[in-house]
Amino acid sequence: MVPAxxxxxxxxxxxxxRAQGGRFIVLFDPNRLIAAIxxxxxxxxxxxxFDHFAPRVKGLLMRGGAPAELAEEVAQETLxxxxxxxxxxxxxxxxxxxxxxTIARNLRIDIxxxxxxxxxxxxxxxxxxxxxxxxxxxxxxxxxxxxxxAAMTQLSPDQYRVVELAFLEGFSHQDVADRLAIPLxxxxxxxxxxxxxxxxxxxxxx
Amino acid sequence: xxxxxxPSEETLxxxxxxxxxxxxAVVVACHIExxxxxxxxxxxxxxxxxxLLDKVEPVAMAAGPRDAGSVARTxxxxxxAGPSPEAGMLQVLRPYGLGPWRPIGVRIAxxxxxxxxxxxxxxxxxxxxxxALPHHKHTGFEWTTILAGAYEHEYGRxxxxxxxxxxxxxxxxxxxxxxxxxxxIVAMTGHVQLQGWLGRLLQPLVRx
Numbered sequence: 001m002v003p004a005x006x007x008x009x010x011x012x013x014x015x016x017x018r019a020q021g022g023r024f025i026v027l028f029d030p031n032r033l034i035a036a037i038x039x040x041x042x043x044x045x046x047x048x049x050f051d052h053f054a055p056r057v058k059g060l061l062m063r064g065g066a067p068a069e070l071a072e073e074v075a076q077e078t079l080x081x082x083x084x085x086x087x088x089x090x091x092x093x094x095x096x097x098x099x100x101x102t103i104a105r106n107l108r109i110d111i112x113x114x115x116x117x118x119x120x121x122x123x124x125x126x127x128x129x130x131x132x133x134x135x136x137x138x139x140x141x142x143x144x145x146x147x148x149x150a151a152m153t154q155l156s157p158d159q160y161r162v163v164e165l166a167f168l169e170g171f172s173h174q175d176v177a178d179r180l181a182i183p184l185x186x187x188x189x190x191x192x193x194x195x196x197x198x199x200x201x202x203x204x205x206x
Numbered sequence: 207x208x209x210x211x212x213p214s215e216e217t218l219x220x221x222x223x224x225x226x227x228x229x230x231a232v233v234v235a236c237h238i239e240x241x242x243x244x245x246x247x248x249x250x251x252x253x254x255x256x257x258l259l260d261k262v263e264p265v266a267m268a269a270g271p272r273d274a275g276s277v278a279r280t281x282x283x284x285x286x287a288g289p290s291p292e293a294g295m296l297q298v299l300r301p302y303g304l305g306p307w308r309p310i311g312v313r314i315a316x317x318x319x320x321x322x323x324x325x326x327x328x329x330x331x332x333x334x335x336x337x338a339l340p341h342h343k344h345t346g347f348e349w350t351t352i353l354a355g356a357y358e359h360e361y362g363r364x365x366x367x368x369x370x371x372x373x374x375x376x377x378x379x380x381x382x383x384x385x386x387x388x389x390x391i392v393a394m395t396g397h398v399q400l401q402g403w404l405g406r407l408l409q410p411l412v413r414x
Binding site: 050055058085102117198 | 224232248261263268301302
């Protein structure tokens with residue numbers, strides 16, 4: 001609907017411009033928008049991030065089986081957390097999309113398990129904040145994200161669907177097989193292929 | 207610490223997706239905190255979720271953004287505040303209450319880990335050197351992260367940081383390291399059938 005935000009499938013590129021319909025349109029650059037919020041509480045930057053990410057967070061949750069109402073609430077809360085935590089975002093550690101996806105995951109846990117007094121989101125935050133990466137990892141978080149994203153575009157639609165179900169929804173292989181009405185062995189071989197493809201792309205740089 | 211046993215790809219993906227029962231997730235988190243390699247794999251799975259977020263079909267929001275102006279922004283972090291409640295304890299256990307160690311036999315003690323949101327029962331077990339843990343069968347999962355020392359069973363030796371992912375197909379009798387003993391954290395789902403004298407001692411406790 002909004003041409004300026006119609007991203008290529010492999011997502012966030014560096015800030016730049018491309019010709020479209022004879023004009024130059026600046027590509028959506030979430031890192032810059034998050035930095036603007038961190039620096040000066042830039043409301044316009046927040047509105048742009050909201051317009052881009054809130055419907056995607058909602059879509060991702062609904063894709064994972066969440067009811068629309070819950071997905072909407074998590075999307076609202078996620079973007080508010082982006083506003084609050086903008087200064088904590090480190091582009092070297094992860095891409096904006098990955099950062100926002102983990103915030104959404106933690107908030108979904110908080111909201112969905114509220115009555116159960118869950119503390120699980122704190123566990124994820126502790127792991128994120130306190131557990132350093134392997135010291136000899138030569139791949140920065142941003143590079144890793146870019147590679148994962150590039151590798152994902154090379155998956156076949158079948159592999160992509162298996163990865164989506166297994167990763168996003170944490171299904172067991174048997175659940176995925178049932179959902180897609182394909183044999184368990186096919187799920188396992190597709191997932192194995194997809195993962196070895198993804199991991200292979202990541203190994204290259206290590 | 208050289209970690210040999212890690213969660214399956216399936217388990218780590220479920221953890222990354224936030225879909226595991228909280229009790230099982232806590233035991234996985236204990237392993238991840240101890241193992242840089244699993245942390246790296248977790249970051250990769252989170253990057254996959256970021257990529258899925260980029261590619262997902264957007265669903266229009268029913269409402270526009272809430273007024274962010276009224277929400278305070280956080281200052282940059284300067285490290286986490288506060289020491290861990292108990293020296294040597296894993297950081298990921300900070301949100302949870304721990305019961306007292308209670309002896310449940312000769313040179314074997316148990317303490318409850320209070321995970322209010324969990325379906326699984328979570329506890330720590332500390333056993334003296336050379337003890338054979340009760341031979342048991344169960345109907346659900348029994349996931350263990352070794353916190354100190356080691357044990358060994360037919361699938362190998364499990365030392366500090368290792369993750370032991372057993373399900374109902376397993377039927378094993380861990381033997382505790384003859385020198386170091388073993389302390390571990392366990393999450394169990396389903397029903398456990400313990401055998402032998404120690405099993406009968408443990409039975410009422412694992413069913414708390």
